[in-house]
Amino acid sequence: MAKVSPLALGSALAIALLVSITVAVTIGPADIRFDEVWRSIGSHLGIGVSPLSELRDGIVWQLRLPRVLTAAAVGAGLALSGAVMQAITRNPLADPYLLGLSSGAALGAVSVLLLGAAVLLPLAAFVGALLALTLTLLLAGSLGAITPSRTVLAGIAVSALASAITSFVIFWSVTGDSYREVLSWLLGSLSGARWPAVGITMVAIIVIGIPVMLTGRLLDSFAFGDVQAASLGVNVSATRWGLLAASALVTGAMVSVSGSIGFVGLILPHAVRLLVGPGHRALLPLSALLGAVFLVWADTLARTLFDPREIPVGIVTAMIGAPIFAFLLTRRKSST
Amino acid sequence: MSDDSVGADSVRSRSSLGDDSGLIAERIRVTTDGTLLIDDVDCTVARGSLSALVGPNGAGKSTLLRALTAVQTPAAGSVTFGSHDLLGMPRRQRARLAAFVEQDATTDTSLTVGMVVALGRLPHQSLWEADSPESAAIIAASLETVDMTAFREREFQSLSGGEKQRVMLARALAQQPQLLALDEPTNHLDIAAQLAVLELLSSLRSTGVTVLAALHDLSLAASYCDHIIVLSHGRVVAAGATETVLTEQLIADVYGVTASILRNPVTGKPVIGFSPA
Numbered sequence: 183m184a185k186v187s188p189l190a191l192g193s194a195l196a197i198a199l200l201v202s203i204t205v206a207v208t209i210g211p212a213d214i215r216f217d218e219v220w221r222s223i224g225s226h227l228g229i230g231v232s233p234l235s236e237l238r239d240g241i242v243w244q245l246r247l248p249r250v251l252t253a254a255a256v257g258a259g260l261a262l263s264g265a266v267m268q269a270i271t272r273n274p275l276a277d278p279y280l281l282g283l284s285s286g287a288a289l290g291a292v293s294v295l296l297l298g299a300a301v302l303l304p305l306a307a308f309v310g311a312l313l314a315l316t317l318t319l320l321l322a323g324s325l326g327a328i329t330p331s332r333t334v335l336a337g338i339a340v341s342a343l344a345s346a347i348t349s350f351v352i353f354w355s356v357t358g359d360s361y362r363e364v365l366s367w368l369l370g371s372l373s374g375a376r377w378p379a380v381g382i383t384m385v386a387i388i389v390i391g392i393p394v395m396l397t398g399r400l401l402d403s404f405a406f407g408d409v410q411a412a413s414l415g416v417n418v419s420a421t422r423w424g425l426l427a428a429s430a431l432v433t434g435a436m437v438s439v440s441g442s443i444g445f446v447g448l449i450l451p452h453a454v455r456l457l458v459g460p461g462h463r464a465l466l467p468l469s470a471l472l473g474a475v476f477l478v479w480a481d482t483l484a485r486t487l488f489d490p491r492e493i494p495v496g497i498v499t500a501m502i503g504a505p506i507f508a509f510l511l512t513r514r515k516s517s518t
Numbered sequence: 519m520s521d522d523s524v525g526a527d528s529v530r531s532r533s534s535l536g537d538d539s540g541l542i543a544e545r546i547r548v549t550t551d552g553t554l555l556i557d558d559v560d561c562t563v564a565r566g567s568l569s570a571l572v573g574p575n576g577a578g579k580s581t582l583l584r585a586l587t588a589v590q591t592p593a594a595g596s597v598t599f600g601s602h603d604l605l606g607m608p609r610r611q612r613a614r615l616a617a618f619v620e621q622d623a624t625t626d627t628s629l630t631v632g633m634v635v636a637l638g639r640l641p642h643q644s645l646w647e648a649d650s651p652e653s654a655a656i657i658a659a660s661l662e663t664v665d666m667t668a669f670r671e672r673e674f675q676s677l678s679g680g681e682k683q684r685v686m687l688a689r690a691l692a693q694q695p696q697l698l699a700l701d702e703p704t705n706h707l708d709i710a711a712q713l714a715v716l717e718l719l720s721s722l723r724s725t726g727v728t729v730l731a732a733l734h735d736l737s738l739a740a741s742y743c744d745h746i747i748v749l750s751h752g753r754v755v756a757a758g759a760t761e762t763v764l765t766e767q768l769i770a771d772v773y774g775v776t777a778s779i780l781r782n783p784v785t786g787k788p789v790i791g792f793s794p795a
Contacts, residue, residue: 415613415641
């Protein structure tokens with residue numbers, strides 16, 4: 183099967199990401215031109231270019247650019263976490279939501295929203311994601327040796343519990359205005375993303391995501407399972423739990439600003455695999471790049487498709503992702 | 519040969535052996551979820567030999583192989599190979615010394631044959647280093663040894679059982695091990711593929727690699743292997759040169775069947791016929 187060269191695809195995706203970010207900023211109710219995007223960025227970075235009017239600069243620098251950059255970072259983080267989780271659980275249908283992370287984050291977020299402490303939302307979502315992961319791992323451990331399938335089953339149980347409590351909290355106490363806010367968060371939305379969100383997600387990508395991208399060879403060794411990985415000199419449990427924790431941290435950071443955006447972590451690594459093959463040294467960085475491009479455009483669709491109303495981006499990714507997920511399921515069935 | 523005398527042999531001989539001693543395992547004990555699977559096993563595999571580990575289902579062959587290569591750390595005991603302490607040495611270093619081929623290796627991925635064999639280079643490379651020309655040459659040579667060079671770009675999953683087994687063997691060879699342990703390498707293979715695998719394993723002797731394979735087929739074990747270790751209920755019940763160990767009486771004791779050891783009129787090698795006890 184003819185595969186694309188990873189280097190060529192990487193370069194193409196890097197260029198596509200830069201172009202996508204610029205174009206996405208120009209799209210919206212107020213017309214912004216390409217050169218204005220770069221002039222705004224340039225003037226804020228202190229490069230000697232003529233600044234835009236305060237209003238137009240506000241639209242670029244305060245509203246659209248941080249949102250587009252957050253979309254890129256969240257897409258990259260979710261796709262990377264998905265690729266890692268698929269490798270270490272040896273489950274091609276795995277993604278960051280598998281281990282209860284998303285439901286845990288949602289519970290944390292909804293709780294603080296309803297307590298009227300929305301400022302704490304990122305923190306609460308983050309803590310919720312980590313608590314859910316810890317609970318999943320404890321539950322998997324209590325079943326005996328922690329295996330991928332036990333972890334997945336434990337994740338489903340924890341997810342169900344967290345969702346039930348979330349529903350209860352919503353049912354019990356949500357009224358009027360807060361309902362829309364809660365719902366939009368549950369469905370995944372980047373409408374509130376400003377520079378702090380860019381900061382949180384970019385730090386997660388740089389501090390955790392980039393080191394994770396360097397572990398491709400280790401993930402390759404898991405292709406035939408734990409025994410072979412161990413026989414190749416890999417510290418299986420340290421690698422597995424280290425990478426799982428790293429993925430949870432990345433996902434937690436992403437979910438804390440965006441809510442639960444599904445399917446990005448699931449489908450994009452598969453797309454990259456089809457293009458360049460299954461080797462993880464290329465798969466991890468390329469999944470991150472493709473995830474970034476994908477979510478920039480998904481979010482642009484989310485805010486423009488039904489202009490002037492905006493839909494949560496999670497609906498867009500689910501509309502695109504669910505049919506692809508179904509396709510993957512049928513393909514998996516025919517191959518086993 | 520009784521259990522005790524095997525243990526005494528290995529203990530006695532150990533002090534006199536230099537760096538070229540083979541695999542020496544002492545008092546290996548493996549428990550999984552509270553069940554004792556391997557119970558105080560002592561065994562030795564001579565350097566450069568092809569040895570078989572045989573025994574009925576559930577005797578603990580796979581478990582012992584994993585313990586001997588430290589893929590699964592035993593609860594107690596020691597394993598040395600030459601001057602190396604296999605259980606105590608760093609993992610990557612151990613993976614350059616000892617390779618393990620598991621039974622019926624499967625993958626969900628679309629790795630090509632070349633990529634699977636390249637996995638064997640993992641213990642020799644740092645994480646982000648590009649594949650060196652030396653590594654590429656070793657991968658090519660390993661494929662050549664198992665006669666799978668033409669399959670290099672094929673997807674591993676598309677291969678037949680015998681081809682897969684040869685690829686996994688090439689992967690192990692790419693580790694450049696001195697000790698190679700294989701779990702049921704002839705499982706699910708047709709006769710021609712079974713013979714091909716064992717011919718390959720016996721040809722490795724000339725390269726100095728010490729090979730220990732768990733085998734179901736006693737005739738194959740008898741005709742190809744220098745030494746045999748017989749395992750039953752997690753204990754070694756006999757070990758030594760194939761001709762002396764594999765007797766009709768021992769097979770009756772361990773497997774509960776009546777065995778007749780015959781001679782293959784073509785090769786002159788032993789063939790074992792069975793009937794119910």
